Amino acid sequence: MNEFGADFESVLAELKKASSKDYHFADGRILGSMCTKPIDIAIKAHAMFLEANLGNPGLYPGTVEIENELIFWISKLLHGDGASGFTVGGGTEANITALWIAKKVSGGTEVIFPKSAHHSLQKAADILGLKAIEVGLTDNLQLELSEVESKLSKNTAAVVAMAGTTEFGVIDPIEELGELCSDTILHVDAAFGGFVIPFLKDLGHTLPSFDFEIANVDFISTDPHKMGMATIPAGVLLIRDAKHLKKIAVSSPYLTDPRQASLAGTRCSAGAVSAWAAMKFLGREGYRNIVKDCMDTTEYMARRVREIGLDIAMEPIMNIVCINMKAPEKVQFELGKLNWKVSLTREPKCLRIVVMPHVTRKVVDEFMPDLEKVCKGLKEI
Secondary structure, eight states, X not given: OOOSOOOHHHHHHHHHHHHHTSOOGGGTOBOSOSOOOOOHHHHHHHHHTTTOOTTSGGGOXXXXXXXXXXXXXXXXXXXOTTOEEEEESSHHHHHHHHHHHHHHHHOOOEEEEETTSOTHHHHHHHHHTOEEEEEOXXXXXXXXXXXXXXXXOTTEEEEEEEBSOTTTOOBOOHHHHHHXXXXXXXXXXXXXXXXXHHHHHHTTOOOOOOSTTSTTOOEEEEOTTTTTOOOSSXXXXXXXXXXXXXXXXXXOTTSSSSEEOSSOSSOOHHHHHHHHHHHHHHHHHHHHHHHHHHHHHHHHHHHHHHHTXXXXXXXXXXXXXXXXXXXXXXXXXXXXXXXXXXXXOSSSOEEEEEOOTTOOXXXXXXXXXXXXXXXXXXXXX
């Protein structure tokens, strides 16, 4: 990088050069990400609120109104009329905050979550000094209820369940888990599923309950910057009982609000407004259409995978296709040399493709010959 201090055009030129080295969703080569290109109205909304800071709300009353309406809409989407919450910088911040509140409310020293949980739960446990207790999975990759029951104790601060695992899109048996957690805080990580499951149900898919419809669900996190079509970062943490927020509130006399109850001081205001704009513009029908298109392409991808002699690990629950491989790391490496960015699962080890809105049938048709060529070269088929 050059010395500091340069004219406007040369600065832009350097930025364009750096951006040209990046992969972009619009190119259709990113097949392993749960994010996508935001819709235009979300991008424009983000740019309008670059100087807003919800961490100092008295200066930004209009932005606060937007955030409050966003929380109301997402709460309603997730059967949580009356739930409280706030925007965060994504699922990791939401999970850390949820467990922070749970620790303060319960006094517990342990957190239980499935082996399929997002890696942010390990981060959260480490930061908060909680003992992480991982429980095993059933044959269909759901959290093992009997193991949770055996691990629950007076030391349990919270149990965390997944509504759309990062790797396979699996929904844990949250309704049954709620019955086990009548006296324990239950947090649902719906970072991906929160903007997918409700619309799959609208489309007639039979899926289990996962949200505030279940009486003992206390917290839910979801990420509008994934299937919500907002800009990065835009996450939300919802809390059934607002009084729990008092447990993490600290004095902030130099700000416009004398008490602050969030992990971040400066909060992702532009992302929050972007999420509001996406929801306001798309509405339920718009999201339903996006999810339908993604699922149609997911089914097409799964069919094409089978046609070239490969097998998928499980029938897609959401817009994720996981392909059985003997050596998925090698396939991933070879596809990378062809500029395809795919990802891997942990257990079982598979090649993972997330069929986001930028992954169209045209992209699938371009990808499949390269996948077939690589797999034949490595004797996977």
